[in-house]
Amino acid sequence: xxxxxxxxxxxxxxxxxxxxxxxxxxxxxxxxxxxxxxxxxxxxxxxxxxxxxxxxxxxxxxxxxxxxxxxxxxxxxxxxxxxxxxxxxxxxxxxxxxxxxxxxxxxxxxxxxxxxxxxxxxxxxxxxxxxxxxxxxxxxxxxxxxxxxxxxxxxxxxxxxxxxxxxxxxxxxxxxxxxxxxxxxxxxxxxx
Amino acid sequence: xxxxxxxxxxxxxxxxxxxxxxxxxxxxxxxxxxxxxxxxxxxxxxxxxxxxxxxxxxxxxxxxxxxxxxxxxxxxxxxxxxxxxxxxxxxxxxxxxxxxxxxxxxxxxxxxxxxxxxxxxxxxxxxxxxxxxxxxxxxxxxxxxxxxxxxxxxxxxxxxxxxxxxxxxxxxxxxxxxxxxxxxxxxxxxxx
Amino acid sequence: xxxxxxxxxxxxxxxxxxxxxxxxxxxxxxxxxxxxxxxxxxxxxxxxxxxxxxxxxxxxxxxxxxxxxxxxxxxxxxxxxxxxxxxxxxxxxxxxxxxxxxxxxxxxxxxxxxxxxxxxxxxxxxxxxxxxxxxxxxxxxxxxxxxxxxxxxxxxxxxxxxxxxxxxxxxxxxxxxxxxxxxxxxxxxxxxxxxxxxxxxxxxxxxxxxxxxxxxxxxxxxxxxxxxxxxxxxxxxxxxxxxxxxxxxxxxxxxxxxxxxxx
Numbered sequence: 001x002x003x004x005x006x007x008x009x010x011x012x013x014x015x016x017x018x019x020x021x022x023x024x025x026x027x028x029x030x031x032x033x034x035x036x037x038x039x040x041x042x043x044x045x046x047x048x049x050x051x052x053x054x055x056x057x058x059x060x061x062x063x064x065x066x067x068x069x070x071x072x073x074x075x076x077x078x079x080x081x082x083x084x085x086x087x088x089x090x091x092x093x094x095x096x097x098x099x100x101x102x103x104x105x106x107x108x109x110x111x112x113x114x115x116x117x118x119x120x121x122x123x124x125x126x127x128x129x130x131x132x133x134x135x136x137x138x139x140x141x142x143x144x145x146x147x148x149x150x151x152x153x154x155x156x157x158x159x160x161x162x163x164x165x166x167x168x169x170x171x172x173x174x175x176x177x178x179x180x181x182x183x184x185x186x187x188x189x190x191x192x
Numbered sequence: 193x194x195x196x197x198x199x200x201x202x203x204x205x206x207x208x209x210x211x212x213x214x215x216x217x218x219x220x221x222x223x224x225x226x227x228x229x230x231x232x233x234x235x236x237x238x239x240x241x242x243x244x245x246x247x248x249x250x251x252x253x254x255x256x257x258x259x260x261x262x263x264x265x266x267x268x269x270x271x272x273x274x275x276x277x278x279x280x281x282x283x284x285x286x287x288x289x290x291x292x293x294x295x296x297x298x299x300x301x302x303x304x305x306x307x308x309x310x311x312x313x314x315x316x317x318x319x320x321x322x323x324x325x326x327x328x329x330x331x332x333x334x335x336x337x338x339x340x341x342x343x344x345x346x347x348x349x350x351x352x353x354x355x356x357x358x359x360x361x362x363x364x365x366x367x368x369x370x371x372x373x374x375x376x377x378x379x380x381x382x383x384x
Numbered sequence: 385x386x387x388x389x390x391x392x393x394x395x396x397x398x399x400x401x402x403x404x405x406x407x408x409x410x411x412x413x414x415x416x417x418x419x420x421x422x423x424x425x426x427x428x429x430x431x432x433x434x435x436x437x438x439x440x441x442x443x444x445x446x447x448x449x450x451x452x453x454x455x456x457x458x459x460x461x462x463x464x465x466x467x468x469x470x471x472x473x474x475x476x477x478x479x480x481x482x483x484x485x486x487x488x489x490x491x492x493x494x495x496x497x498x499x500x501x502x503x504x505x506x507x508x509x510x511x512x513x514x515x516x517x518x519x520x521x522x523x524x525x526x527x528x529x530x531x532x533x534x535x536x537x538x539x540x541x542x543x544x545x546x547x548x549x550x551x552x553x554x555x556x557x558x559x560x561x562x563x564x565x566x567x568x569x570x571x572x573x574x575x576x577x578x579x580x581x582x583x584x585x586x587x588x589x590x591x592x593x594x595x596x597x598x599x600x601x602x603x604x605x606x607x608x609x610x611x612x613x614x615x616x617x618x619x620x621x622x623x624x625x626x627x628x629x630x631x632x633x634x635x636x637x638x639x640x641x642x643x644x645x646x647x
Contacts, residue, residue: 015249015267018210021280021539032273057207058538069538073529075207079536081224082208082216083285084310087532088562092426092522099522115518117511118427118472127562130555158531168524173513211536250540263542271542280539282550284532284563290552291560307564323549351554360558 009037009045010052017049023066023157064156064163090127097124101134101149103170108146125149133158201229201237202244209241213283214315215258257315282319289316293326293341294359300338317341325350428476429515431458436512443512446505448484455480483508586621594631594646602633602642 016032017024030037046067050060057075061068071079080086090098097120100112112120128134133155139145151164161167208224209216222229238259242252249267253260263271282290289312292304304312320326325347328339343356353359425431435454436443459477486504531537590605606618622644625631632647 011247011249012267012270015263016270016274018250018261018538019263019271019540019542020274021537024274028274032270055203057203058210069210070531071207071211071535071538073534075204076534078204078208078224079211082212082220086563087284088559088565090526092519095522095526096426096518099518099525102525103518103521115511115514116427117429117476117515126555127559130559159525159528160531160535161528168521168528171517171520173517210540211538213539261540263540265543268543280550282552284560287552287556287560288564291557291564294557295561351552351557353554358554360554362561 006045006048009033009041010049013042013045014049017060017067017069020068023063023068025066028066061160062162064161065153066157068157070160093118093121094124094127098128098133098151098155101128102151102155102164102167105150106137106148108140108148110146131158198237198240201225201233202241205234205237206241209252209259209261212260214285214313215255215260217258220258257313285310285313286316286319290320290325290343290347293320294343294347294356295362297342298329298340300332300340302338426519428455428473429512430519431455431473432476433512433516433519443509443516446509448480448487448505452477452480452484479508583617583621583624586617587625590618590621590625590644591630591646594644599643599645602644605644 012032013029016029026039026042030039030042046060053060053069057072058069059072061070093116096116097112100115101107104111104115109120109125125134129136131154132152134149134151136147137150138148140148156162156164156166204224205221208221218231218234222231222234238252245252245261249264250261251264253262285308288308289304292307293299296303296307301312301317317326323346324344326341327344329342330340331337332340348354348356351359425434432451432455435441435451435458436446439450441447441451456477459473462473483504529535593605594600602622605622606615608615622631622633626633629647631644633642633644635642
């Protein structure tokens, strides 16, 4: 491909990526061109495009559901001055419910209640569904047929991740407690 | 102004303009910077920015109510080939304005600004009026006689509701908003 | 080993082999803070974890008597404050008491394979650890850079996209209110902050401290560990009291200690 062609290709890619309200997949981007572009060519153009934006306020990010331009975190302070309203901050109840679904999926409401020790407010599930971070994907075949929840690609994209395994690793259960050499002997003496 | 400063200025301007969902006024752009930029300096930077985008797919356009990046006409054919899976979303500012009008009607622009704590962009009211979701129904008899806005039957039908009282109740929302993170710290000091 | 140590009359219990001679003193919560304070817990497991972490107890070796007693104290406080006491807290209380009573029963010397006769605390420990793991995971998740909060997705205006009108639902309006509420909530809490540092209250504290003692040294009336804002408020209160002639402030010579007493 000639240099001019590659430059043109990048201009079109930049334009469609900057104006799309959703991340674009490689397939979607290929479909835009009259001729059939190889995936390799497309990737090369995207890589170059990413490099060209290296020192600017936006970055070309690769996400679970495609590519998109997004602002760099270091520019957030400027953006906040344009739009001083803060997005909602989710309560611990909402975030814990989300964490359980993310790490233990698929789970039912009962599973979440078992882990958190409290009833799960319907509003919490609704809030997460509304944000399109979780969705029901069927039922567990037990009495009551409770819905099974999983997280969505949207959640990953919103957290700037490509796959579930990029979630922060769980703390090892063992590391949550210091090993206690006396446990065996101490069953009752500690008590009475 | 040194070349570096001007370059930095342009990077910030480019970033806020590309990421803003509504056109930005010169005043809004000036308010973003720590130091007080002269209007001349700002205009010069915007002019240079416009020139830099001359041969690309977006153009920096001057509209009645401000500046914005938009795609060039000649690139529309590429955009048409992308079938977005989801329609675009309204900005938070648009949604919050609509929510305030829906729940607190009739309200003036001043009322909305009071609740949101920021100026209401004319474009937002226009967007909602064009959608035929809100309309002005008279004036409040105070100095300036500001217009009073209410929601329309069209909004209810688009939301699939029969009456305004079918809007989600507000009372139960309180519990989902995270408690102020400082509250916990304050109370814990009583502990130490 | 256990018999020896317990022989001392002052020893209340053994914690990890160390004799415990005093009950912890830090269970006290200012009553006015209780409602907010308990509101900060996500439920009985969260409260239990707090108690365990607060007292550096080993989760794998929970002293059931102490933990149950402390937990019940909280539950009693909740009832006294007429807080909406969720059933989960009472259920947990019942569970703790059940475990404690089972621990009092003689147990088989050797636990069998089926787990019968194993430590009755085991299930509680498992749940506590699992909850703590998820609680930490939630915190980490919340810290990940999030679109809309830490950065924005970019989509510039185009005539093509403009033709597609955004669709909204009633829930979107609800979500918009949530954002408004979150901000209103921040403002509301600022008011609480002001009350916390009322000059009036500080004046009362100074007058209280001066009861009984004829003179007190000026500096002893301040608590620098509470931070600058407390110092400022205390100082304002002191000036106010002097202005109202309710205290008398004296200093014999330059750089000598300043004394305060009721006027």
